[in-house]
Amino acid sequence: xxxxxxxxxxxxxxxxxxxxxxxxxxxxxxxxxxxxxxxxxxxxxxxxxxxxxxxxxxxxxxxxxxxxxxxxxxxxxxxxxxxxxxxxxxxxxxxxxxxxxxxxxxxxxxxxxxxxxxxxxxxxxxxxxxxxxxxxxxxxxxxxxxxxxxxxxxxxxxxxxxxxxxxxxxxxxxxxxxxxxxxxxxxxxxxxxxxxxxxxxxxxxxxxxxxxxxxxxxxxxxxxxxxxxxxxxxxxxxxxxxxxxxxxxxxxxxxxxxxxxxxxxxxxxxxxxxxxxxxxxxxxxxxxxxxxxxxxxxxxxxxxxxxxxxxxxxxxxxxxxxxxxxxxxxxxxxxxxxxxxxxxxxxxxxxxxxxxxxxxxxxxxxxxxxxxxxxxxxxxxxxxxxxxxxxxxxxxxxxxxxxxxxxxxxxxxxxxxxxxxxxxxxxxxxxxxxxxxxxxxxxxxxxxxxx
Numbered sequence: 001x002x003x004x005x006x007x008x009x010x011x012x013x014x015x016x017x018x019x020x021x022x023x024x025x026x027x028x029x030x031x032x033x034x035x036x037x038x039x040x041x042x043x044x045x046x047x048x049x050x051x052x053x054x055x056x057x058x059x060x061x062x063x064x065x066x067x068x069x070x071x072x073x074x075x076x077x078x079x080x081x082x083x084x085x086x087x088x089x090x091x092x093x094x095x096x097x098x099x100x101x102x103x104x105x106x107x108x109x110x111x112x113x114x115x116x117x118x119x120x121x122x123x124x125x126x127x128x129x130x131x132x133x134x135x136x137x138x139x140x141x142x143x144x145x146x147x148x149x150x151x152x153x154x155x156x157x158x159x160x161x162x163x164x165x166x167x168x169x170x171x172x173x174x175x176x177x178x179x180x181x182x183x184x185x186x187x188x189x190x191x192x193x194x195x196x197x198x199x200x201x202x203x204x205x206x207x208x209x210x211x212x213x214x215x216x217x218x219x220x221x222x223x224x225x226x227x228x229x230x231x232x233x234x235x236x237x238x239x240x241x242x243x244x245x246x247x248x249x250x251x252x253x254x255x256x257x258x259x260x261x262x263x264x265x266x267x268x269x270x271x272x273x274x275x276x277x278x279x280x281x282x283x284x285x286x287x288x289x290x291x292x293x294x295x296x297x298x299x300x301x302x303x304x305x306x307x308x309x310x311x312x313x314x315x316x317x318x319x320x321x322x323x324x325x326x327x328x329x330x331x332x333x334x335x336x337x338x339x340x341x342x343x344x345x346x347x348x349x350x351x352x353x354x355x356x357x358x359x360x361x362x363x364x365x366x367x368x369x370x371x372x373x374x375x376x377x378x379x380x381x382x383x384x385x386x387x388x389x390x391x392x393x394x395x396x397x398x399x400x401x402x403x404x405x406x407x408x409x410x411x412x413x414x415x416x417x418x419x420x421x422x423x424x425x426x427x428x429x430x431x432x433x434x435x436x437x438x439x440x441x442x443x444x445x446x447x448x449x450x451x
Contacts, residue, residue: 033155040145048227118426124276241377243402251371261360273426288360311451312336
């Protein structure tokens with residue numbers, strides 16, 4: 001995923017464990033340091049695990065059940081609020097998604113498809129509980145790594161605190177640094193408490209999230225679960241990816257995708273996260289014959305019509321919930337892409353729409369170049385049909401590591417069925433389906449303004 005990874009470092013150094021060090025603390029042994037050093041690597045290789053979250057509040061303790069996929073990483077939890085209601089929460093590094101409660105879906109370890117909004121971690125938090133959950137989720141994501149840590153460093157910085165029993169398993173509790181990179185050279189790392197069983201598996205993690213006592217996460221490793229449905233909601237990128245090279249046949253298909261669209265039209269449905277808790281939705285038509293997008297958009301500010309051509313775009317207030325069959329002739333506010341200050345008004349919706357327009361070309365792309373540059377991210381099975389999710393560069397795209405491109409493309413057979421775009425507030429998507437439309441008649445003055 002090219003989702004922005006922004007583990008919340010700001011404020012970390014104010015949330016180190018505050019209780020005084022236990023008199024029983026001692027330096028860790030060489031064997032204990034090795035056990036701690038391998039903990040994050042073991043987590044990374046583990047299957048998803050059920051978790052129980054305990055967060056101190058002014059009124060007591062908030063307890064939430066959840067699931068953690070170490071490899072994405074992804075947290076999925078059902079969290080109570082101050083009014084006694086619940087909501088579903090998903091978190092990946094840097095982003096939080098929430099929706100109204102669906103107890104049945106959560107109990108089945110299923111992620112509802114709709115109703116989600118996203119926000120940035122910490123900066124997008126609305127309540128103190130939001131902030132606490134953000135800090136705790138961020139710290140959880142530091143508990144997984146593809147490589148082991150340095151046992152010598154942990155031998156120097158970690159201490160043994162006490163023995164205990166969690167879920168019937170004997171554990172040793174350690175105070176050790178949180179493994180998070182700091183931009184401040186030489187700055188001390190914040191600390192947390194780690195309770196490990198004899199096999200070195202993490203059973204409990206405790207950290208100071210700014211309350212009077214520590215927040216805690218218990219890892220319920222004895223709970224059996226079918227994690228098939230544990231996937232990120234689409235606004236957070238959907239199912240996990242595993243980038244691989246494309247086959248010769250798939251490279252040939254990709255090379256002809258834009259050429260196939262050159263004389264085509266399609267219906268489009270947009271979902272674009274545009275702010276903390278804000279999503280713009282839209283539907284309309286794409287005409288690659290004339291390079292025109294004509295859409296009806298809905299967001300927090302209301303409804304509007306949106307018209308785009310390669311040279312610019314125009315908007316006007318919508319008069320109803322439907323896209324007018326005949327384009328209104330007045331009330332449009334146009335912006336040419338070359339106008340001074342146009343970039344200030346060019347947001348995620350505009351970026352996605354113009355990328356859709358770019359998904360048509362008179363000639364096929366070079367299949368050999370595509371074979372070298374394209375990446376297969378995953379293959380989905382949708383209603384009995386295989387859909388390949390791929391990345392490949394379009395002219396002007398910045399180079400990106402596999403899985404980190406700003407755009408993804410879903411191919412249903414030889415047809416482009418969806419375009420995804422990574423944005424600051426999550427993953428925007430445009431679902432495309434073949435449909436015949438007449439050419440949109442645009443007033444001459446407006447056509448001249450937008451190309």
